[in-house]
Amino acid sequence: MLCHMNGIMFYPLLEEAGDFINSSVRGKKLIICIGLFSVEYLGRSSSNLGLGERVLMVKEDGSVLVHRRVGYEPVNWQPAGCIIRCGVRDGKLLLLSERRRPKEFLKVVFDKVYLITSTSLVDEARFEIGPVENEFYDLLMAHPEYIEEGLRIVSRQKSMPSGIPDFTGKDSKGNYVIIEVKRSMAGVDSVKQLDRYMKSQRGHFRGILCAPSITKSALLILKKKGYDFRRLNLKALSSLVAFKPYEETLDRHLEEGGS
């Protein structure tokens, strides 16, 4: 019918929908179904969702998603690797998804199916994400100037009695510094963490907390303890890993606006 489409049905009989689902599961297709149904879940926890109109998605790897009108998260789900069974019982279309470990069950009971479609998606693209975690520290390690001009990194993730600070280093004036880095806004916890490392040190050390931003209360405590905050320019740092194109296009498109 459609390119890449296995098929689509409007208002199928429940039997038809059941057959459609079973053949789609066997054929490793992605199923999207809009209908009126209820959902039960039993496993690590348990849940019950009465009748309502929702979207059901079943993927070829056995993962199942139930989406309501709103919310980023599915109201119920089953991760990849589950066994799907489907059929009509007592005038309702049942879809059961069983997870082996941990033992979990998801049951979808259809009263009506409004629309059901199954497709084979061709998607070989690699998902690139970054800079994240290690890559992020790699970047800072290679470019300590993004923390502070003239800084030289001495050690990274060195174990200390009180924990593991992200970096130790030497600043442009020859002072030893201990550096705690946060990828998102630093809070009171971050200051405490730095403080622990500092307290376990003998001799003169500077303490630096480096993050894209910091909460007011955290900055207050930080200052009082005589440590320094260094704003981390995430955008500039990101630009080092050749993600520029995106940013530019994004900005450009945003300026040009849509609709």
Place this chain on the structure above:
Amino acid sequence: MLCHMNGIMFYPLLEEAGDFINSSVRGKKLIICIGLFSVEYLGRSSSNLGLGERVLMVKEDGSVLVHRRVGYEPVNWQPAGCIIRCGVRDGKLLLLSERRRPKEFLKVVFDKVYLITSTSLVDEARFEIGPVENEFYDLLMAHPEYIEEGLRIVSRQKSMPSGIPDFTGKDSKGNYVIIEVKRSMAGVDSVKQLDRYMKSQRGHFRGILCAPSITKSALLILKKKGYDFRRLNLKALSSLVAFKPYEETLDRHLEEGGS
């Protein structure tokens, strides 16, 4: 066209699809779109996903989901509350989703749209889940012997300067105790949490960390600090609440089988 369906289009021109999306967004409909597109994300992190066939879902609350062939999780997303803009630029259909705080952007660039549909879902059902969180603590409150024999709960979720411990109580020997409960395996974080509460207290207190299990390193720190670990028997605790009905119906359906 269809009951509850606002519309559906197969292989629309990109301009048509853009108009369709814009009117659906204005009309607070749920949009599902299967097409060939690429995705870029920029915000707390950044990501890039080249051309491929995927499913895009846009909900009335502004949340956006991009699903690939496999995997329970969306490859890219935007949570509720985002501003959606859409239009054709340079022969491609762009969909931009902007989040205000934190500042984050998601850009979807369509080469082709295979299928697009928008619907108004009627769904007033209440989602019931349990025993979770409160119910769980209710149970422990009513049955403190599952934490420790002879324990008497004194307070629950009492605010303290350093946070809110789950319980305070008095043990069989008359010692005051502070109790931190975890529903899943306790980690180093859990110990730290308990430690914070303990340190903010004057006078003699016992500290108890109660969880189904605990990581080795967490137990080490816990012992060193002189606190106690109490194994929580989740199964026994769960058996106190009657969620059997679900289990039975589920089992029955599973036995009867589908397909």
Place this chain on the structure above:
DNA sequence: CGTGCCAGGTGCCAT
């Protein structure tokens, strides 16, 4: 709005 903390968290990589 920040802070703290749970979640059916999920996923990844170590042992």
Place this chain on the structure above:
DNA sequence: ATGGCACTTGGCACG
């Protein structure tokens, strides 16, 4: 498999 930890974690409740 299990442990340990990061995540664009998201979400909620509370000061």
